[in-house]
Ligand SMILES: Nc1ncnc2c1ncn2[C@@H]1O[C@H](COP(=O)(O)OP(=O)(O)OP(=O)(O)O)[C@@H](O)[C@H]1O
């Protein structure tokens with residue numbers, strides 16, 4: 001070796017001075033020696049530049065070798081540049097992951113619309129059947145079908161939350177519910193030998209964030225915990241609030257500002273970690289798992305997501321003593337409008353008075369769904385008129401008197417929100433309920449401005465009745 005910069009020498013565990021005049025082989029780690037040597041030999045033999053990539057630990061090196069020839073054309077020197085591209089590779093992977101999630105989200109959104117319509121028809125018809133006075137086995141079976149449909153609705157909702165593209169604008173969400181949803185998704189992958197125990201408070205814990213990303217955090221932490229318990233054990237997931245004063249911050253959490261936080265803890269009774277692992281686990285590509293099983297990106301993703309949310313992560317562990325990860329997220333103020341799509345589901349309205357008979361305009365392009373809603377309304381003592389087009393709906397509104405209109409969010413021609421806007425522009429003030437098959441793109445501002453009520457599709461007769469009541473109260 002004729003010269004080497006300090007960084008290069010440092011990576012090889014030595015100094016530029018100490019390297020001078022020695023053989024490169026003396027410094028190359030055994031596992032990389034053959035490959036590097038072969039490439040060097042071929043550059044010397046052929047006098048052509050070469051590039052290749054190899055990796056060691058958390059480092060990934062892009063090597064470029066340039067032959068330098070003397071006047072006879074013989075290679076008498078080689079300039080060797082090695083660049084650590086681990087960070088770029090990590091970013092690339094994260095980008096690919098984000099793109100994949102986005103594609104899954106789009107796909108799930110498309111399917112969910114159809115799926116929710118189908119479920120709506122099943123649910124409303126089962127409700128009608130139950131209403132006909134089924135008894136005995138028939139009644140039990142009808143109940144079972146309804147429960148299964150409700151469960152299917154839950155699954156669609158969770159899938160949607162999971163597949164939504166990252167970098168959605170942050171919303172105020174209830175961390176209790178987000179964690180409960182995420183655990184639903186995690187549960188099937190937990191082996192029977194691991195017992196999951198959860199301690200989630202009943203009161204909402206508002207946090208400003210992205211539900212999908214928080215799902216990813218929990219999924220990663222739980223997966224790691226399960227991996228650390230090959231012979232089974234306990235997995236504890238809990239949520240609690242935490243007040244951090246100026247002193248706590250100075251001593252323990254310099255990266256945070258004082259204030260109220262929610263602490264999400266994921267603890268396992270598994271193998272635990274050594275001090276070395278604890279120190280490096282958040283680094284991208286740090287893994288102790290066999291080649292091909294772990295990429296070492298899980299915790300770095302957790303770390304990135306939580307920092308982006310203004311929080312932090314701490315891990316506590318000792319070999320053989322299990323591990324506990326504490327995720328701290330800033331507690332947000334309670335949202336004043338309960339209008340984010342995630343909040344549509346079972347709204348409880350205390351002391352609901354029986355509503356007087358209403359005339360409801362139902363606008364939905366799905367015939368069976370319209371029919372089912374009409375029957376539901378009928379069972380609730382209301383009257384309905386249905387149509388499958390926005391134009392027709394506007395015509396009907398102009399010609400008759402309706403107490404409330406139920407609009408599907410996604411229709412050919414005008415969408416639900418567009419139709420709502422047109423209805424308002426034409427001066428109709430009646431309460432409007434928009435049925436969202438999946439996360440819809442109405443902003444909370446638009447909802448408030450047009451006085452819309454959202455109802456998640458599919459819904460039960462009970463839920464429909466409650467939402468009609470909410471809409472009437474708003475008007
Ligand atoms: N609960 C845990 N108990 C013991 N060790 C853990 C635990 N969580 C993480 N580790 C250690 O931290 C390392 C890094 O975790 P990380 O999630 O970043 O990557 P990974 O699980 O190895 O791979 P990936 O998550 O990308 O599939 C793990 O390989 C393991 O050594």
Ligand SMILES: [Mg+2]
Nearest residue numbers: 220224298299
């Ligand atoms: Mg992992």
